[in-house]
Amino acid sequence: MTVSAPLIEKIAFLGIGLIGSSLARAIRRGNLASHISVTSRTQKSLDTATELGFADSTSLDVKEVVKDADVVIICSHLSTYTDLAERMAPALKPGAIVTDVGSVKGSVIKMLQPLLPDGVHLVPGHPVSGTEFSGPESGFAELFDGRWCILTPPPGEDQGAIDTIRALWEGAGSMVEIMEPAHHDRVLAMTSHLPHAIAYTIVGTATDLETHTREEVIKFSAGGFRDFTRIAASNPVFWRDVFLNNREAVLEILQRFNEDLTALQRAIRWGEADTLEQMFTRTQEIRRGVIEAKQDEYLEPDEAKN
Amino acid sequence: MTVSAPLIEKIAFLGIGLIGSSLARAIRRGNLASHISVTSRTQKSLDTATELGFADSTSLDVKEVVKDADVVIICSHLSTYTDLAERMAPALKPGAIVTDVGSVKGSVIKMLQPLLPDGVHLVPGHPVSGTEFSGPESGFAELFDGRWCILTPPPGEDQGAIDTIRALWEGAGSMVEIMEPAHHDRVLAMTSHLPHAIAYTIVGTATDLETHTREEVIKFSAGGFRDFTRIAASNPVFWRDVFLNNREAVLEILQRFNEDLTALQRAIRWGEADTLEQMFTRTQEIRRGVIEAKQDEYLEPDEAKN
Structure with missing residues (x-):
């Protein structure tokens, strides 16, 4: 044999x-x-x-x-x-x-x-x-x-x-x-490190709410927040090390994100309906890409609901 | 009968x-x-x-x-x-x-x-x-x-x-x-409107990357980004209307989020290991709350992997 x-x-x-x-x-x-x-x-x-x-x-x-x-x-x-x-x-x-x-x-x-x-x-x-x-x-x-x-x-x-x-x-x-290592670090800063930085921050923002409101945030978390709590449940030491080791690429992408968030904030403040709709429409192309690249493990259960 | x-x-x-x-x-x-x-x-x-x-x-x-x-x-x-x-x-x-x-x-x-x-x-x-x-x-x-x-x-x-x-x-x-209606609008600004504002923004930030990097962001989206693309795939007109109709509560919570993000950015820039670890640990309490409140529909499939 x-x-x-x-x-x-x-x-x-x-x-x-x-x-x-x-x-x-x-x-x-x-x-x-x-x-x-x-x-x-x-x-x-x-x-x-x-x-x-x-x-x-x-x-x-x-x-x-x-x-x-x-x-x-x-x-x-x-x-x-x-x-x-x-x-x-x-x-x-x-x-x-x-x-x-x-x-x-x-x-x-x-x-x-x-x-x-x-x-x-x-x-x-x-x-x-x-x-x-x-x-x-x-x-x-x-x-x-x-x-x-x-x-x-x-x-x-x-x-x-x-x-x-x-x-x-x-x-x-x-x-x-x-x-190439530096290219990896830039791509991952966008796909993984920024999303985790944001998720940790948003859950942190909720943590600082007055007790009564915080309890209701947990109760009604099905509206989108719970997805962030899952991302922000990752290992703290692991993520501390990622941010310490990819500082430059993360800070660069955080800066871009901040600029985009300021633009959104401004559009909300001034009630710019067309700008808001355009901002929320242009993101759909990337979603289609993710689905086509079959990188969304939740796709099938979600689509099964249709 | x-x-x-x-x-x-x-x-x-x-x-x-x-x-x-x-x-x-x-x-x-x-x-x-x-x-x-x-x-x-x-x-x-x-x-x-x-x-x-x-x-x-x-x-x-x-x-x-x-x-x-x-x-x-x-x-x-x-x-x-x-x-x-x-x-x-x-x-x-x-x-x-x-x-x-x-x-x-x-x-x-x-x-x-x-x-x-x-x-x-x-x-x-x-x-x-x-x-x-x-x-x-x-x-x-x-x-x-x-x-x-x-x-x-x-x-x-x-x-x-x-x-x-x-x-x-x-x-x-x-x-x-x-x-009470105003209380509803504050709670939902946190649990739903802020998460969607953030998800739309982060996918928008990726949309603006050079073509080559954007393609790789889609390819390697499994690292966290894909969850945001799903949230940002919601109906643009629906969300335009939410932000126009809940402007004050959303801007207030966006402001808090911004302050927290600035603190995280600063901790990364200055390499503050202890601050980062503490920031990523304190969010776990809310996650436990969400799981106990049984508002996480993905809990069972995820835990089944163990």
Whole structure:
């Protein structure tokens, strides 16, 4: 009986939250690696990973986990990268590929590149999917199916290393796109970082209302507000790190948003009916694009109501 | 064989879009009225209402439709109210109850009250539910099940009239709350009008990006942006009218939001990690409230992923 060998002999996970545990599950599903080793900040997460069946070995010692690994994937908050890179560097084997799942890419390259030994490859990645839930028990193998994963290898990176990480994500169900790191950070500032900044702010505005009104805001949240509360339920440390690491692109897009909001405010104040209608009509083109790009998972249940 | 008489003998719908047609379907489901008459701006909508089986009679003539009606419900855009009231007033029977489903209540009372004949009751209402779809074919009988409907009768309104409209919405599956009109407009400015203003603005900001980046924003919209595109896909004329009719409350809450956004912007600019983390943590309390209030229809599918 001939069984084709898995893509990767040993893969090491540094961190095993929603994204890490989902990828580990997808790797199991696709038989993409012979051995999955896992480290985490807490023994509790390691025990959960073992119980849930997607870790072959675990250790609180980063060096132990990355030893002999062909691929090392950082699945923890951006603020942990420098420390993790310093700790794992001496134990990385020559030819190993370091990758990650962080939501910002320029700063990841700046943090990791100087700390990795010669002969170790760096292929940063960002799967564009997720839920508002955290922790290893929140993951599921289907999280990446049909979603994009963006890879941002630094200029001149080894093509074989890029191909391996591409094959890993494709094996996990993703579509893969290669992008320049700074461009990734500008696009994601618009699609993800600005929406989260806005959602956190609007829910914060509601938090500051007098108690009686706040209770009614919760009661009548079906009018649109509840969608924002879901976005603003994401992990605070994760988002703190995103904004600290993508400051320039986020501030630039926030500035544009502010200008547009001022224009809307002015149109409301002066009762400019035609301007308002035009503002609310021009946004429909992008909605059609999103639907055509099949990036709206809620489309089918909503449309089923018709 | 004894069958209890329906709550209402004849109900007249002025407008038959998403909300009107959903209520008509719910009235059929609950046998809440003996006769449903419908008028609309176009014969096409009337034909659709007849084909879909929730209209007993239709006419483009408002007077014809409201004649003999015990309840008249305005289910069209706020900008049509004055014209509709002027046209129907001479044909309303003494004791008739006029109600509506508009998203702003203070201005509705200001528009309708002076135009209605003595002996006609006014019990404005607002079902807090909806989808981003429009038109009579988009409705469904279950739209109001388990959702709130807010009634805002003017001071001194007849209790019997209030009770009838309450029974109508409860029969359609809603929970009913009585509220002071100005208070309704402040609460909804926060839960619904501000979120829509923000969603339209953020999608507008994306619309203005260079073509190449805009295409990628659509492609990678799964990161949070797509939720805003869904909210910003709502009917432009509907929202134009909401902002024109609830100007003061919306501008007041927009001002608060702006202050909070400036604080966030400042924390990002100065790299204030603790402030950011605190800002993103305090919003979780409201999210818990929304979940406990069971106003999140997406809760179950999301949690099922765990």
